[in-house]
Amino acid sequence: MSAVSRESYAAAGERLAAYAAGAPAEAVAATAEEILSLASLLAGEPRLRRALSDPAREGQDRAGLLRSVFAGKVGAATIDLLSALVVGRWSSAELLNAVERIGVDALLAAADLGGELAEVEDELFRFGQVVDGSPELASTVSDSSALPERRIALVHSLLVGKARPVTVRLAELAVRGFGGRNFAAGLSRLVELTAERRERQVAYVTVASPLSELAQGRLATALSGIYGREMSLRFTIDPRILGGISVQVGSDLYDGTVARRFVDTRNALVAR
Template sequence: MQGASRSSIGAARERLDALAQSTGTDMESLAGDLHSVVLLLDRTVVLRRVLTDPARSGESRAAFLAQLLDGQISGESADLLGGLVRARWSQPRDLVDAIDELSIDAELIAAERDGSLDDVEDELFRFGRIVAGQRELRSTLTDPSVTDSRKAELVAGLLEGRVRPVTRRLVTRLVAHPRSRSLEAGLDAYARLAAERRRRMVALVTVALPLTEEQNTRLAAALGRLYGRPVHLNVEIDDEVLGGVRVQIGDDVIDGTVATRLDEAGRRLVR
């Protein structure tokens, strides 16, 4: 997002954080309300344009949305959405993307409240690894000819009783309504938002053997010192690395694996 949209979603996040401080706010219900509005706006181009039309006042746009959704969502959801449509957006699509992001944030806040946010992060990561390793499963979950209800059934069968309810809801909505995102990109976006809830970064760590608890702690601490903020480790086992560690944080890659060093040595020998 650029310009006006970036400023508007920043203000909306502050309002969501304020709601999160209220123990009386049902964040799971709020997330569901926001997601239902995302589905509505994704289907209706004209409605997106009306709600972001700069020729209409913010109060007029908010009043229109309130009338449209009257009795269908909670008061907290209506207030949050009212603030969103009063704001300025660089393009209509940015409004919908902002509501979608806040809906995911609300789910993560619910997990943060009950102390399960770390588990949700790990479960999303593990699900991504499972899908990456099973082409047939990935093909089915991303096949546009497979109905949304069938995809939801598949996710329920895979995850029911094995992950937190928040994880299952997030994965289900991603496969049923990807919103032009790949499955991998959607899971990455969830991980980024979860990390932001903790004000920390996420590192993908590839090793040949599982790290001990002490190694995990030392690596996280070293990366935290390097980047100046807490770093959460998602550890992936790959026996092809032979030994050492490969760390990726965003576009940064720190590759200290034995396989890479052997490749480099081999290239030097043939020069």
């Protein structure tokens, strides 16, 4: 997002926070579903999307257009939140991503009200590990040439009855390409947004064998000191790294694995 778009999204986010503070979880979840349904609609209606992001129109005119199109079809809270978005400055593609994002944030707000956020984050991450652990499953779920409905049916067969409904819904969004990303990147971003809702940052940690609780605590403390916030450690066990540890936080990668040192040594010897 551009700086102007981030400001516009922040205003909508504040509106969502105020709404969620005074509404029951069920109402917030229903609003989230309406917003996500409208995001799907906008994805297939480029003319409407362009009209709602037309820089030649005043922001209030765009909000008025949104109300005229959707009034009586969705709830007042949905209209209010999306109006807060469209008064801002967006490109057509940015607006679509922002609508989808505010729908996800509303879904996470409902999960927060229900005390489910930590479990949702854990279920999303573990689902990603299950998919990564099966090349055939990963290929099927990530195949953008296949109908989304078929891939979503597969996700349902793996998650329904085993994970929370919010987790299942978020996994569906990853399959559909959340924010224009592929499945793996979309799922990772949703894990990160869930952690952010808990005021945490995700650290993806790869080790050859499980760390003790003491070692995990020390690592979390060290990373919290670097990034200035609590960390949500997500572990992957991979014997192929031979030893040591790899940590990824956002775009920052700290690779202290034995396998990495072997590669560095080999490259140094070849360069001589």
